[in-house]
Amino acid sequence: MPQEDEQFDSLPPAIVDALRDLDGPAVMPDPRRDADVLSGARQHLAETAGLSRKRRNLRLFFAGGAGGAIAAAAMIALIVFIASPVNGPQSEQDFAANTPDSPQSAAARPGDLNDDGTIDILDAYVLAKQIERDPSSLAMDLNRDGEANQRDIDWVAQQAVALNTGERG
Amino acid sequence: MPTPPANPPDDPRSDLELIDAVNKGDARAFEALYHRHRDYALRIAMRFTGERNLALDAVQDSFVYFYKKFPGFTLTAKLTTFLYPVVKHNALSLKQKARRAQGDASEEALDAQADPAPGNNPAEADTPEDLHTLLSELPDAQREVLVMRFVDGLSVQEIATALGVPPGTVKTRTHHAIRKLRESGQAKKYFDQ
Numbered sequence: 001m002p003q004e005d006e007q008f009d010s011l012p013p014a015i016v017d018a019l020r021d022l023d024g025p026a027v028m029p030d031p032r033r034d035a036d037v038l039s040g041a042r043q044h045l046a047e048t049a050g051l052s053r054k055r056r057n058l059r060l061f062f063a064g065g066a067g068g069a070i071a072a073a074a075m076i077a078l079i080v081f082i083a084s085p086v087n088g089p090q091s092e093q094d095f096a097a098n099t100p101d102s103p104q105s106a107a108a109r110p111g112d113l114n115d116d117g118t119i120d121i122l123d124a125y126v127l128a129k130q131i132e133r134d135p136s137s138l139a140m141d142l143n144r145d146g147e148a149n150q151r152d153i154d155w156v157a158q159q160a161v162a163l164n165t166g167e168r169g
Numbered sequence: 170m171p172t173p174p175a176n177p178p179d180d181p182r183s184d185l186e187l188i189d190a191v192n193k194g195d196a197r198a199f200e201a202l203y204h205r206h207r208d209y210a211l212r213i214a215m216r217f218t219g220e221r222n223l224a225l226d227a228v229q230d231s232f233v234y235f236y237k238k239f240p241g242f243t244l245t246a247k248l249t250t251f252l253y254p255v256v257k258h259n260a261l262s263l264k265q266k267a268r269r270a271q272g273d274a275s276e277e278a279l280d281a282q283a284d285p286a287p288g289n290n291p292a293e294a295d296t297p298e299d300l301h302t303l304l305s306e307l308p309d310a311q312r313e314v315l316v317m318r319f320v321d322g323l324s325v326q327e328i329a330t331a332l333g334v335p336p337g338t339v340k341t342r343t344h345h346a347i348r349k350l351r352e353s354g355q356a357k358k359y360f361d362q
Contacts, residue, residue: 011315011319011350019312023320024216025215026211026212029208034207037229037233038200040236041196041199041203041236044237045195045240
């Protein structure tokens with residue numbers, strides 16, 4: 001409705017003056033309040049200047065590719081952390097007991113199929129693969145019930161999540 | 170009447186350039202923005218409080234709020250459209266507090282201050298009283314857009330941004346307000362001139 005828009009797009013000067021009058025008289029500024037606001041602003045900007053510089057530097061740091069390097073390092077650290085033996089050897093005795101050449105090794109840790117010194121979910125995975133490949137092999141009958149099957153995998157998984165209270169084994 | 174304190178000469182930089190400088194910690198740039206927009210803010214504050222000290226308080230609070238936005242402030246519209254809702258909110262809030270503090274007994278007195286009677290203002294001596302009454306009787310939302318558009322000189326889009334409503338709403342309110350004025354006996358003659 002362009003015609004109507006035009007019709008409603010202006011006001012007679014007398015009405016505009018009356019609207020302006022509704023605002024009341026112009027307010028005289030107060031120099032003391034001006035000074036308060038401006039000194040507050042100066043103080044705030046001085047206090048945050050260091051923060052602002054730090055933020056800028058951080059932005060430049062990330063923009064410069066350091067972010068990628070940090071992310072890669074964090075990812076590597078996470079992988080190492082996950083793959084490291086949670087219940088690994090804590091003492092020389094433990095270390096000896098878990099050395100592959102040690103006679104105690106297989107007997108003390110029957111579920112440690114990848115021979116990394118600990119029983120974890122990776123062993124359950126290895127066992128599942130081996131049983132899948134050769135279900136008739138009794139070498140994988142870890143719970144000694146006469147069969148190599150899902151129950152053996154469950155047994156390893158149970159060993160993996162059991163609390164290390166010294167009762168396991 | 171005392172003369173107003175002289176403002177420092179206006180900075181040639183635009184609002185955007187000044188804001189960029191304040192974001193980098195330049196207090197002088199903030200000072201320039203303050204002096205450029207203080208009087209506009211005072212006018213808005215006075216519009217909603219109707220009382221000088223409350224208006225000055227509202228403006229002070231608004232600029233404190235504004236400088237605390239730095240560093241990191243981004244201007245997406247005009248600075249006046251950013252300031253309008255801030256000043257309006259502070260002004261209404263202070264007015265409400267003052268009313269509560271003074272109690273209901275003096276509410277009428279505050280109302281009288283907030284909506285100055287046309288006859289009490291010497292500047293209105295030449296303006297017909299019935300016109301003021303008519304404008305005062307418009308719904309607040311309709312009068313507000315009229316004032317913003319024809320007194321403050323804001324565009325429909327700027328009013329919409331300042332009020333946080335769609336531009337269509339601003340147009341509708343303007344249309345309704347002007348239609349009421351055109352259809353009223355008191356204002357019709359001004360449209361016909």
